[in-house]
Amino acid sequence: MTGSSRQSAIAEMLRSRDFISVDELAARFSVATQTIRRDLVALCDQGLARRRHGGIESVARSGNLTFKDRRVLNREAKQSIAAAVARYVNDGDSLSLGIGTTSQFVAEALLSHRRLKIVTNNLPLALMVGQNSDFTLAIAGGTVRGGDLDVCGPSVDSFFAAYKVDIAILGVGGIDADGSLLDFSEEEVRLREAMLRNCRRSYLVLDSSKFMRPAHVHGGRIDQVNAVFCEADPPPEIRRILDQSGVQFVRSSLTD
Template sequence: MFGTTDITTRQRDIADLVQSDGFASVEELARRFGVTTQTIRRDLTRLCRRGVLRRTHGGVEPPAQSGNLHYARRQILNLAAKRAIAEAVAEEVADGAALAFSIGTTPEIVMQALVRHRNLRIFTNNLHVAFAASQCASFEVTIAGGRLRHGDSDILGEDTRRFFSSYKVDIGIFGVAGVDADGTLLDFHEAEVAARQAILANCRQAFLVLDASKFGRPAHVRGGNITDVAAVVCDRPPPETLARRLSRAGTRVILRAGTS
């Protein structure tokens, strides 16, 4: 399985740069990173083989997108920001807490940041989260049953909604595909929204974890508003209009900038 540990920092930064700019040439990347074009070509070969980038005339670009990005690609994009967000959330979690985790790469990285905690109770439909939590002997891990969704390694559907509705947890942790200009939370599938809403309804406080690339990112299934949560944890401030909405709603904004 492709993860966050089998690529270099430079390769991760290349992926972020191309995702942001839409295209980069081999020569431009070599100049930017101070390495030879041969080194850059090896980096690009590795990233292209994993579907993170694709070659085009004179350089590389993001793969054609239909729906959400592949999980392996999302695991490395904006990774520094996601790790910073995860550390900020970990500081909010007490030993012995009960937590519900939804799908997505940022919740997975939050779980990885909690390994120094003790006696956490984890409830999730995200097998990446469950695996990370299972490495901690003092954690109690409960997972939803049902059909596994390939690629994302998560479980969705009515049984998952009932699963989260069976528990009352201290903290719910979830991400979204995008946040519209009016604060509407967006995802790509109705079942993703249903699972997230079930966590929100059955936690004492909800943490929305997202890097700033999610603001304005389009997706077509609506589900709740950014002001519904207790805290938004992000690497950069939300757009001004959303910041005012959050302030009026009394929603905390926890900022933690990522560093490469």
């Protein structure tokens, strides 16, 4: 497990714990206490935790982490995933890109492509795509969700329905052991379903911290997409679902 993956896992643990000790984390991840202390310093520097004698304590949070916080977690994994996705996109393709930080990293990896047509409700992603004047960009209008920096709601469902794109690039809050796709709100689920209905191919992008990650809103299954991109192999039960359904699994390299 990389340092960023470990930090992401620790941040997830803090969503349901008030305090975690250095010794517990060292045993959990089978690393030296000095390694854990460096991870904790990084999390505290990012404002995701507070140091306390012998470990860290949580910063009051509920639900998903903010867009800013999620962007700094598992950064290397997300960049490698984005580089892998970019190799499956051709110049001139039309794409819908949804919410989430991994989708933003995909947008960055696509900036050297030509004549892409992008449809999105992700504001940071739209700003990134707008740097390439060779692209055509359509962005959803409506109310911006504070902290997430995206637009959701019924109008966004209609927005995506107005386009038929070559590839939909989708994120997800978590994946259950039975292959269920999980998120933190009904709006996020409806958005993903709207994108799936209006594409020719669908790519699910996720870092490995999403496997078995708890999120309370269910919508869709992993075997409904054409390909899954991740920096690590999935758990055996997820791999069986992918193999049985014929969904392509693309493992990215952290050296990409």
